[in-house]
Amino acid sequence: MDSLPTSAETGAFPRREVPLPSRLATGDLAWASVAAVLHCAGISRAPQPDPDRIAMAYRSDRLFRIDGEQPTVWSPFSGFWQTKNGWVRTHGNYPHHARALCLGLDLTEGASADDLRSMLATASVQESVERITRAGGLAVAVARENPQYDAALRSRPLVEIRRIGNEAPTRPKAPSRPRASRLTSETAAQAAPLVGIRVLDLTRAIAGPVCTRTLALLGADVLRIDPPHIPEPEWQHLDTGHGKRTTLLDARSEQMTALLEEADVVVLGYRPAGLARLGLSPGQLGERYPGLIIVQLSAWELDQPDRAGFDSLVQAESGIALIESADGEVPGALPAQALDHSAGYLLASAVCAVVDQRVHEGGTWHITTSLRRIAAELLGMPRRDAPEREREIDPAMHTQNFSVDGHALITAAPVLPGFSFAPPRPWGRDAPQW
Incomplete structure (x- = not known):
């Protein structure tokens, strides 16, 4: 099997x-x-x-x-955010992920979703994702589908x-x-x-x-x-x-x-x-x-x-x-x-x-x-x-x-x-x- x-x-x-x-x-x-x-x-x-x-x-x-x-399901730090050249998606539902996200973007303790939005609006997608992930947070670039890669996955x-x-x-x-x-x-x-x-x-x-x-x-x-x-x-x-x-x-x-x-x-x-x-x-x-x-x-x-x-x-x-x-x-x-x-x-x-x-x-x-x-x-x-x-x-x-x-x-x-x-x-x- x-x-x-x-x-x-x-x-x-x-x-x-x-x-x-x-x-x-x-x-x-x-x-x-x-x-x-x-x-x-x-x-x-x-x-x-x-x-x-x-x-x-x-x-x-x-x-x-x-x-x-x-209950409140989504953290204010989870969502889609517009950067100067595209969109990123973050996930901060667990407190340690939210802390890491803020650390990566140099946001101070007590920062709000508006602070996060303002910070990301002036950065690029690549820079934002790299800084967040390097600090242990979770973020990805919002991308278009890749039919070739998906077909390769479906072959398994x-x-x-x-x-x-x-x-x-x-x-x-x-x-x-x-x-x-x-x-x-x-x-x-x-x-x-x-x-x-x-x-x-x-x-x-x-x-x-x-x-x-x-x-x-x-x-x-x-x-x-x-x-x-x-x-x-x-x-x-x-x-x-x-x-x-x-x-x-x-x-x-x-x-x-x-x-x-x-x-x-x-x-x-x-x-x-x-x-x-x-x-x-x-x-x-x-x-x-x-x-x-x-x-x-x-x-x-x-x-x-x-x-x-x-x-x-x-x-x-x-x-x-x-x-x-x-x-x-x-x-x-x-x-x-x-x-x-x-x-x-x-x-x-x-x-x-x-x-x-x-x-x-x-x-x-x-x-x-x-x-x-x-x-x-x-x-x-x-x-x-x-x-x-x-x-x-x-x-x-x-x-x-x-x-x-x-x-x-x-x-x-x-x-x-x-x-x-x-x-x-x-x-x-x-x-x-x-």
Whole structure:
């Protein structure tokens, strides 16, 4: 196996229009990504996914409420900024990235978005990006698409699956443990294919957590691990943390080694170079832990191992932002963080496929994709001359309510028919153990 099933092989779910208005085929990508999970999880007898539910899940940040309030999703330091010779896109949602951005541009503590705008207006695109990235911040030039590069990316699998490391014997699924998801009677008999599978979640932001949230929904025991010194925005974790336990742990600790020794799957979402320095590269993990399924998500391709990134930055540099421009000049964006969400569902589908294959063939496995590879796929799909008209959807039909740590929570409901989420848990409060 070197890739996921083709769209023809997932034909049990004929495509339906997902209302994510854009020039690019965002809705088609979303539909295919969700259908891949259902196919690879072996629950093709379930009802077809609801296209409105998919659209709402891809825009989950718009539905999210905590104690009736919608959190501020974007930092004032995240956005498109005009320079003297073009546009740049910055990302400062994490405080350490915002600090680095300001440091690179010599902005003082307490600087505002207006200060950032004024500074960038007098600089060039190249100078701005170089200064910000040199200081450890995140910025890219808003670029036009590169059809030749995208075609080269599309010549490789959308999600690559291969054996690595030491040979390992077949590994039957572990005895059933308590499930993190809840199932309706219609799907209970055929669903939860990952019961007994232990997953270490070393991801943050959206794409990786969507993957592991889906694995938890399918029955896996998911333990999310974060470094103690980099807090996660509360809303972001609660929006993607359903059914997982969550702990804070140094990746070089003996406890991490013990967890890896008993894990079936580890999902990696940090920069490849940083993982290698911690001894957590796929090659290192494959050698030490035969039989492990190693899932690696990066923003950019693996030939840029030191480079960090997010969906919005990939949209800007890949040409998507200019394609989605309303006037051909000011950059635009997809109607959702669609690269993130699609990557999450596609990786979850690959895990389901490999878990089944490992039962019969054994082996140590490496599953990988990047947001940039997802972008290339989207750029190769049919386009519209203009976005379709926005259609109103009743959000109450596509949400779940929870009480978490004394707070009333409203989140998007799952896209898999017949499933409902177990509640997310407070970030970092669980013990680092299975």
